[in-house]
Amino acid sequence: MSLVFYLFAALTLAGGLAAVLLKNTIHCALALTVAFAGLALLFLDLDAQFAGFAQILVYIGAVAILVVFAILLTRSSETPKDGVYSKNWLAGLAIAAGVFAVLAWAVLQSAGGLPQGAAATPAVTVLQIGNALLGRYVLPLEIVALLLTAAMIGAVIVAMHEKERAQR
Amino acid sequence: MITDNTVGGILLGEGILKGLTETAKNFAGSFVSAERLTTVEYPEQRVAPIEATRVFPFLVYDGKDWEAGMRCVACQICEKECPPKCIYIEKSKDKKPDAVGKPQFYPTKFDIDISVCMSCQICVEVCPFEAIKMDTEFELSTEDRFGGLLLGREQLSKSNEYYHEIHATEAANVDASLAAGRAKVDAKTTAVAIAAAVRGAEVPPRPAEGGD
């Protein structure tokens, strides 16, 4: 738990908080991008190069852009009239606290299993990740690929139906 | 099967390669041949204008004195024919001999507003006295937008030698037709004089001959 870790954690938290508290939706999306960047930096701090760079490539390079396009094209970039706080904020707080408690318990449970003061985190090379993905974890990989293909085909079909409807 | 109903050849990218070779030739050629590099670094280098170049009109005068030798007789035909009406002429009260010797009026004021002139050359075409011709001078920028672009008769008068410089063949033709005109007038006056001399004792008052 070094100073660097606290800095990155603060950056991520600040980005996340800004993403829910800011009024302008596009500003929220950009703050979310900062949160993604903070997560990537945390991965890099743990020497997980592949995860960190893939996080930047996928989340900042694709997901953030997708979010921003979606905001723009659905015209919800104007600030909502009633403000950003919802009426049922107490219920929301309770649910969020419950989820946080479950996650914290899970993390602390697994952290107990690690040797204390692990000197060097095992350096996982991309080669090892590749071998694992296509060796031991090939089934989850193929299922995820199938899921993504289905999503893409679905998107194309939805768009195609719209085009046909527009042509008639 | 591979028929040529395709755009631009059979192979995709063929057009691009042809284009690339053409630009490479242009690039390399621009260092060696003037045909490829047609740019001229104006104003240090200039391209000689072609003979039929025309910019704005000027008044031709014969001889050394621009006032006495001016061919214009203030007939005001060009003023009337000018489409944007950029010519302003004031006729004189007295007369002076013209290019072929007859006493004619002359313009005391001949102004052309070159900010209005559209270089249509109609004034040149209608002038019966070959007095107004087109100049090739175009570097006429001035800081005075109104007075500086209103050229008076002194600025507009340029010699016949200058006319020969800028439009050689045209000037030669004009000179030939003016000389022919003068010769005809001379022949007529000579014939009249001979007829009068032949007719007898009372010599009628001689008409003035030529110019003096």
Next chain:
Amino acid sequence: MVERMDQVFVLFAHWLVGFLPAGWQPVAAVLLSVVVIICLFPALFALTTVLERKGLGRIQNRIGPNRTGPFGILQPVADGIKSLTKEDIVPLSADAVVHFLAPLVLVVTVFMGFAVLPMGRGMVLADIDAGLLFFFAMGASTELSVFMAGWSSRNKYSLLGAMRAVAQMISYEVPLLMSSVAVVMITGSLSLSRIVEAQNHYTWGLPHWYIFTPWGLAGFVMYAIAATAETNRSPFDLPEGESELVAGYHTEYSGFKFALFFLGEYLAMFSISGLGTTLFLGGWSAPFSFLGWVPSWIWFFSKLMLSICVFIWLRGTLPRLRQDQLMNFAWKFVLPMTLLNLMVAALWRFLGDGWERWVICSAILLLAYLAMGWLGMRQGHIGPRRYRYAD
């Protein structure tokens, strides 16, 4: 002596850093390399602007700038002074923070890409194991800055330009990655220095650069196309075409911010050419084994400048592609070809050494290219035009 010339910069850096106490030395070494990169590549950018204007001029039957300095060499100085002294106009209703941050994000992410390029033997700033992934991650982040610039200007034409630019960059990101994946597959590593070292072998004096293999040549061509589109260069420069959308997403920028966008675009061109050189042209390795005495960094920068000259040449030759033509080209031609290229590269690897693999791989790629080209270039049937109205 040859060895010293080759390593002259590395040795100089070591000597300089040696003056500091041992604790500071790693940080100082990194800082020194960073400073060198930040100074060198903008200088190259200045040189490239002159080269481009003179080169384009000569292609277009005219002389380029030739009044500032001999042969116009000092033109970038004049341009720099102009951009520094121009008034910085921010539109009244523009989003000031985002408007300010957009050029910064662009320049920062583009500079990061230079960190993993091996510019000579042992001259990498950061020899990351997943170097190629890092480079592409930084490239993907530049799209965000383009969008930020277009949106914050509060100008519908800038927004339109930004959307087009982002759509184009995303569409061509996929072929860019796919053509690099073939190289990674054959080399077996994502580390750029390993990829260059794998190409640094010679057979009968000729190098093992990947461009001299069938899949490498196809991959290089597609990488070049995707790179031209990624950096918004002609013929893919619709988002920033001067005659189309004024200046697209950087319409509302003036003075130094515009200069930063310009710098970002050219630096992106340099870094993507550098990556292409590393992946396909052998990076810092010499073309023939008997030329190995020439320092490695000279080879890298020569290849880089050669790529830049090709970019300039392409710009002077080709007309601009329309947005839909551009997207069709990416998804319907380049992407299938890159997928096929990936499979051909795998085939290359498993056919073993010998002349068969050359023939088979070349034949497959050539046939696919001819077929797709013929399919794509067919004139459609000429019938009445069908309109599709927005509702």
